Amino acid sequence: MLKVLITCVCLLGSTYGVMAHATSVVFLNPGLSNETYWVSYSQFMQAAAKDLGLDLRVRYAERDSHTTLVQAREELQGRERPDYLVLVNEQYVAPQILRIAQGSGVKLLVVNNALTADQMQLLGSRTGIDLIGSLVADDEQAGYLMLKDMLRQHGRVAPGESLDLLAFSGIKTTPVALLREQGMHRALAEHPEVRLRQVVYGEWSRERAFEQATQLFKRYPQTALVWSANDQMALGAMQAFQDSGRVPGKDALFSAINSSPEILQARLDGRLSSLVAGHFTVGGWAMVLIHDDANGVDIGAHGGRDRQEALFQLIDAAQARRLLGPMPTVNFRALSALGKPESYRYPFSMRLLLH
Template sequence: MLKALCQSLCLVLPLAASAQPVSVVFLNPGLSTETFWTTYTRFMQAAADELGMTLRVEYSERRADLALSHARAILNGPQRPDYLVLVNEQYVAPEIMRLSRGTGVKLFLVNNGLTASQALSIEAQPDKYAEPLGTLVSNDEEAGFQMLHQMVAQLPRDSGPVDLLAFAGVNTTPASQLRVEGMRRALADYPQVRLRQVVYGGWNRQRAYEQAQQLLLRYPDTRLVWSANDEMAFGAMQAFEEAGRRPGHDVLFGTINSSPEALRARIDGRLSVLLGGHFTLGGWAMVMLHDDAQGVPVNRDGLREHRVPVLQVIDQAKAKRWLELLERSDYGVDFLHYSAEGRPASYQYPFLTSPINY
């Protein structure tokens, strides 16, 4: 009997010892030097560390061809991860979904989901593409809408016609398109606000600076500058300051992202409106992937795609608090607390339905 027990233990123990942590690769679409995307990676890594997962990040440096090269190497390589997290930046998702079919790697989309036309094309050819486990996108349209509302609210009540300039990101990025749509929807509430021009700054500070120099010559009376991210806002701000304009006084800037530079500019009033929080989506995806690996259904509400209210207005008090949190390796978040593991079937992920207060 002892011999049989020993043999049994010898069979079980090597299996337990060889158990590997859940592996995730994130195809980061941004620059490896870009504050938003490096912060995004840090938040994901904090989640991975706490949840006992491994995370590898491949930066695509804002190049669709490099994103696809990374995807091919990962999906065709000898050590495939359990999960591949990707962003539909520059519309790369369908090709990666095609490449992943039959590999055993589960896909999860964050920040930019499939466009309506992409989804229809994929639905028409279900045998060609792997279906993602889930998709988390932020409330970009609402953020674009709220930004303009908050900016106009800070104008004097007796303001006459007001000129507005808008800096969009990239026209092949759904998040950029949605933010602009929200801004245009808000314009219907303010007939006195005249949108003079929308330009695509490519999320880039230098490009927005050069564009703003030209736009100022064309529209010297501009009093509102709406920007889809902070890098473009700071580029435009530099051009206005060089022209003798004072941010927060005779021209108001609104933007999205919670970089330390943006938080400090919100505190000192150079940014009049700031929204942020969407850098957390990758971390929440990690919570869901952790649960999936434990056999816990992540589409507990029957949905595979969620628009998550992560983008929230950052006032000066919140900006000070977030600056402190950015200094912490775990961002002050208890990721295990949000896991569905061990919870009743009725449990819903709280981050899917309401903003998390940091």
Template sequence: MKGPSLFLLFCLCLLSSQSLLAASVVFLNPGRAAEPFWASYGHFMQAAADDLDMDLTILYAERDLRRMIEQARDTLQGNARPDYLVFVNEQYAGPEILRLAQGSGVKLFTVNSHLTADQQTLTGATREKYPDWIGSMVTNDEEAGYLMARSLLEQQERRSHGEPYDVLAFSGVKQTPASQYREQGLMRALAEFPDARLRQLVYAEWTRERAYVQAQQLLQRYPEVRVAWSANDEMAFGVMKAGEERGLKPGSDLLVSALNNSPEVLRSYLDGDISALVSGHFTLGGWAMVLLHDYDAGVDFAEHGGKDRVVPLFISLDRDKARRLLRHIERRGYDLDFRAYSLVGKPKARDYRFSLEPLID
């Protein structure tokens, strides 16, 4: 074989091997590796990556903003850059991550907490000032806060017989959009129940320990409280522990809400200790992997539902749905084939169909 033919064959082989390379994704996980929610979030993403033949690396910031920024810098400005970076606007870190990404050649995608309207007056929207910032996907956090509160207040209304009653609220990190939206949902529900009196809202920063200390003080300050709205499961467990120390039995003397999907919270709900449970958003990162897989294959999700999307993943669980969700979570790969949710090879499909339904059927 002559020299030019060998060279051509080499080039064809090189192109072919490159086309078969898996798309590489780095996820800047703002939580702790041992934190039930963020760990389960990562597991669901990894299950999607495995099915879609994608290379996923998860970096845990351990709830340290500086660490997350350093991880972003190393990822975006290092020698081994990924094809895609998935990040959360935790503690308003989004604009700095976008700044670090300039000129990197890495495509960026936001999940869970999108940049706020005020932030976007400076950064622009996706695909504008930062053209490599290709999209975002968040959940209906306001609805989640509302669903939890409404369920708690409906239960308390049946017990209070028209008398006013006291409520405490335990929110997450004040500077996190998801926390703010859930609070808005709480306030919407409170406006519908005039007998409910919100005594105090505190920021327990998503942690069991901080909620426990705060609840000790607040339950002493407001001894008549029988309803505690909690924006996640870890804080709910802290509140329940403080309540039990005051002789309040969770589920009867003290109604507590929770949000998430850990086996612990699902079992607590099934046992009747948690009175209202909402779940769904732990799947968001996995669905984002489907979008990035398709984008990498030439199917732009912007043309199938939009580049920025709010997915109604949150639902209020009943006992039957909680049992089914627990079964799926305990199975390897969640009993899902993520390739079924891809639109590659489906030119007639208009939009993606992401929901919690496959895990509660």
């Protein structure tokens, strides 16, 4: 009986040990704690972490880069440090966080906004920094897809005629905003019939874009196309357009990025003509990479350490309806490279959610 009891205690102890030593991850979320995009992003991360047996904690900076740096210092210089820290190079804060991380023993993964070439050069050899890699979506392609899709839907323009375009970008110091703009300009280069009347920086804000759009639609009454780098700015611009007595989707075509319920509904209603989504999944896929790194997998051997994934895709009405339902379940464990051949490549894609 005593032998059985000792065996049970040992088994319980070993089980507790496994639980107590679950790989710990902290995500420094740069967004607002009530912001649809960043909340859904964190939820997808949590679903992945749970499936993969990771202990994930999310901290919101409420769109304040100073708060991000304070949080980074607490996590990287505190007594109980996580095994991994996931960060976003929002407003170019990554180099400062990497410097704070020197000698901390914490592994770092950058998501969404990777380090720029200049930042990489300034960091040099990264002595004492354990940066396991970066994972970003192809934001340039997203900007390109939106404008191309709107033009496809608009149809041909008569010789000698032109189309007026307005663009709402995000924050100038956010790499993804600049990349999405670059994609828009690539599409513009292919369509000389489109006149870009003005690019404004709506700072990802619905209210700011509404104020800007109210003035812009008066200044450019012939606007036919409205390009927005996220959903909130598109919703603000559409409201301003409606308030001017015109109908979004009919009197002008609107586009957006993201998959909030409100923008998905606008896509279903036809007010939004072109929708691109997919990058809210980045954090979830990052959990797969962390799980594998923690289990001794060389993630660089399965597609590189600095990864740009083609996660964005155009969302049609049927897919919008699918995304409006419960969050699709994903078997994150099945995506792991653990035990897979060297030829295996992580199949990160929106298709995993829209099957």
